[in-house]
Amino acid sequence: xxxxxxxxxxxxxxxxxxxxxxxxxxxxxxxxxxxxxxxxxxxxxxxxxxxxxxxxxxxxxxxxxxxxxxxxxxxxxxxxxxxxxxxxxxxxxxxxxxxxxxxxxxxxxxxxxxxxxxxxxxxxxxxxxxxxxxxxxxxxxxxxxxxxxxxxxxxxxxxxxxxxxxxxxxxxxxxxxxxxxxxxxxxxxxxxxxxxxxxxxxxxxxxxxxxxxxxxxxxxxxxxxxxxxxxxxxxxxxxxxxxxxxxxxxxxxxxxxxxxxxxxxxxxxxxxxxxxxxxxxxxxxxxxxxxxxxxxxxxxxxxxxxxxxxxxxxxxxxxxxxxxxxxxxxxxxxxxxxxxxxxxxxxxxxxxxxxxxxxxxxxxxxxxxxxxxxxxxxxxxxxxxxxxxxxxxxxxxxxxxxxxxxxxxxxxxxxxxxxxxxxxxxxxxxxxxxxxxxxxxxxxxxxxxxxxxxxxxxxxxxxxxxxxxxxxxxxxxxxxxxxxxxxxxxxxxxxxxxxxxxxxxxxxxxxxxxxxxxxxxxxxxxxxxxxxxxxxxxxxxxxxxxxxxxxxxxxxxxxxxxxxxxxxxxxxxxxxxxxxxxxxxxxxxxxxxxxxxxxxxxxxxxxxxxxxxxxxxxxxxxxxxxxxxxxxxxxxxxxxxxxxxxxxxxxxxxxxxxxxxxxxxxxxxxxxxxxxxxxxxxxxxxxxxxxxxxxxxxxxxxxxxxxxxxxxxxxxxxxxxxxxxxxxxxxxxxxxxxx
Ligand SMILES: [Zn+2]
Numbered sequence: 001x002x003x004x005x006x007x008x009x010x011x012x013x014x015x016x017x018x019x020x021x022x023x024x025x026x027x028x029x030x031x032x033x034x035x036x037x038x039x040x041x042x043x044x045x046x047x048x049x050x051x052x053x054x055x056x057x058x059x060x061x062x063x064x065x066x067x068x069x070x071x072x073x074x075x076x077x078x079x080x081x082x083x084x085x086x087x088x089x090x091x092x093x094x095x096x097x098x099x100x101x102x103x104x105x106x107x108x109x110x111x112x113x114x115x116x117x118x119x120x121x122x123x124x125x126x127x128x129x130x131x132x133x134x135x136x137x138x139x140x141x142x143x144x145x146x147x148x149x150x151x152x153x154x155x156x157x158x159x160x161x162x163x164x165x166x167x168x169x170x171x172x173x174x175x176x177x178x179x180x181x182x183x184x185x186x187x188x189x190x191x192x193x194x195x196x197x198x199x200x201x202x203x204x205x206x207x208x209x210x211x212x213x214x215x216x217x218x219x220x221x222x223x224x225x226x227x228x229x230x231x232x233x234x235x236x237x238x239x240x241x242x243x244x245x246x247x248x249x250x251x252x253x254x255x256x257x258x259x260x261x262x263x264x265x266x267x268x269x270x271x272x273x274x275x276x277x278x279x280x281x282x283x284x285x286x287x288x289x290x291x292x293x294x295x296x297x298x299x300x301x302x303x304x305x306x307x308x309x310x311x312x313x314x315x316x317x318x319x320x321x322x323x324x325x326x327x328x329x330x331x332x333x334x335x336x337x338x339x340x341x342x343x344x345x346x347x348x349x350x351x352x353x354x355x356x357x358x359x360x361x362x363x364x365x366x367x368x369x370x371x372x373x374x375x376x377x378x379x380x381x382x383x384x385x386x387x388x389x390x391x392x393x394x395x396x397x398x399x400x401x402x403x404x405x406x407x408x409x410x411x412x413x414x415x416x417x418x419x420x421x422x423x424x425x426x427x428x429x430x431x432x433x434x435x436x437x438x439x440x441x442x443x444x445x446x447x448x449x450x451x452x453x454x455x456x457x458x459x460x461x462x463x464x465x466x467x468x469x470x471x472x473x474x475x476x477x478x479x480x481x482x483x484x485x486x487x488x489x490x491x492x493x494x495x496x497x498x499x500x501x502x503x504x505x506x507x508x509x510x511x512x513x514x515x516x517x518x519x520x521x522x523x524x525x526x527x528x529x530x531x532x533x534x535x536x537x538x539x540x541x542x543x544x545x546x547x548x549x550x551x552x553x554x555x556x557x558x559x560x561x562x563x564x565x566x567x568x569x570x571x572x573x574x575x576x577x578x579x580x581x582x583x584x585x586x587x588x589x590x591x592x593x594x595x596x597x598x599x600x601x602x603x604x605x606x607x608x609x610x611x612x613x614x615x616x617x618x619x620x621x622x623x624x625x626x627x628x629x630x631x632x633x634x635x636x637x638x639x640x641x642x643x644x645x646x647x648x649x650x651x652x653x654x655x656x657x658x659x660x661x662x663x664x665x666x667x668x669x670x671x672x673x674x675x676x677x678x679x680x681x682x683x684x685x686x687x688x689x690x691x692x693x694x695x696x697x698x699x700x701x702x703x704x705x706x707x708x709x710x711x712x713x714x715x716x717x718x719x720x721x722x723x724x725x726x727x728x729x730x731x732x733x734x735x736x737x738x739x
Pocket of ligand 1: 550621
């Protein structure tokens, strides 16, 4: 097809006369956006200022002014030579296929529409053909109910269907070749219930979609370029676009379908949303794509509307969601959505592919609200965050002789280990994803004076450090814990501290060489953290070694009710530990076991205490062998017996100061247990039990009651009574140290 290269002034007779039309100067600006879109909505929020009810529809009309300005010039203004051509006006042959009627007769009457009006008969097919002296013809496409847009056909081919009782709902018509250069083709559709819509042109959509209304008639006109449209061009096409969605919720299953703007899922019930399905009334403009971040799976693939995202029947919560629009839908709409997540609640509005929800936090998504909003319409006010995820920290050390080291991440070593180089300062900063807040830290050089708290990347200090402590701030502190420990000169790594407790030493004059800092989601715990051994003060240190008797394959004494000594001793010892630790830094506690494991009692338990340089050794047991009648409490301290020589404690077993303190400790504990339990006082006694013989520290062995006594066995099994015994032990220890 040859294109004419030279601009030509056309003399075209349309209404009986001749007119000049300088093609280069015609100003025809008709937008292609002449589409009226109706979005169904139940929202009453900021999206829709109108009072919406279930039935209300918010009509959003994308309109552009349709300015057709015809310029008639009497002089030719182009530099190019103009050739005068006289042409016959092209003629369109039109034919409609109507349900119950069949093919109607062909017409080429420019003023006649094809189809029927007022008879409610669906247009099922049509044919168009242009007769002209120009190259090119007409091509056209029908949108058929239950079929969608068909491919373009041309020059008298059939658009639509026949014999299938399928209605045409919309259509598009275009010119080709020279015809397209000379003419605009205008067309409008008569739609069931709507009547004649406005004029579309040159391939724009005309008719309706999503209402299930059939087209009844089509009007087609050729208009030379530059001439006015045959009528209004504002709303040639009506689209009923409704977005609905269903949520699948743990313990509930699939919930009922909701309209655009509704909240899917649940809030306040802690129920994970597991799957979601979106439905779009028509995908002719484009689609809604969605994908879910599912626990243990991660991000799933993008999925078109009509298909499920997430999982069902696998108890896997959705944690985050993304939605986006495609094709023309993306140009005409924004999709907004916000997630309600476990522990946090509603997040802010995300839009067009942004992530809503959380990842890496183990928080399930409970509800999602979705709004498809026409571009230019009021949008939801966007919150500060649409997404939260695992936060981390990074730190940088300043080390004596080495200067400033590189930044290191969560839980990595800040400083040096084993080089005896003091840590002089550091910076720590939280790298948060969505949470506000940060981290504070302070250091002490002597355990008394603290350098003012610095935070979020500020340098902590510039001289050697003996104690350090960290605190999280803002929301970070609500969702995370901070753990840290110090590597101390002459000692090595101390235990882990948490959320503001001290890490390091006082009054030893040992500098810190390195620290490790980690933040961890609340309630997840932290490997290595025992709540003890993180801070040593030479002056006030009171290290209590607790030894829960028996354990593992050695149950100790067992009652006819099934109560085992090893369980009672561990339970009481843990209560004692927890109570002592409530006194801040006054007591440190080490235990021979914190689980149901076997630890040798002949030397190992004592050696653990000796290695830790404990201040006192307290072994907890339950008695038996009283013939069922004996009951009450006894506390033992060491008595030398030549038949049982010390194995690891030759030096101190009979040390008079140790013996004096052991007796004092035994009396203090015995008296306080009797006071808090009211149990029978069987008195303080002496024996050469291995644990009290081999411990360097003042040592006692407590028999807390008789497991074979029918009344005492029930008490010993009860948490309340164990607590009373523990209170007695704790008070005994405190009294011992205070004298
Ligand atoms: Zn025992």
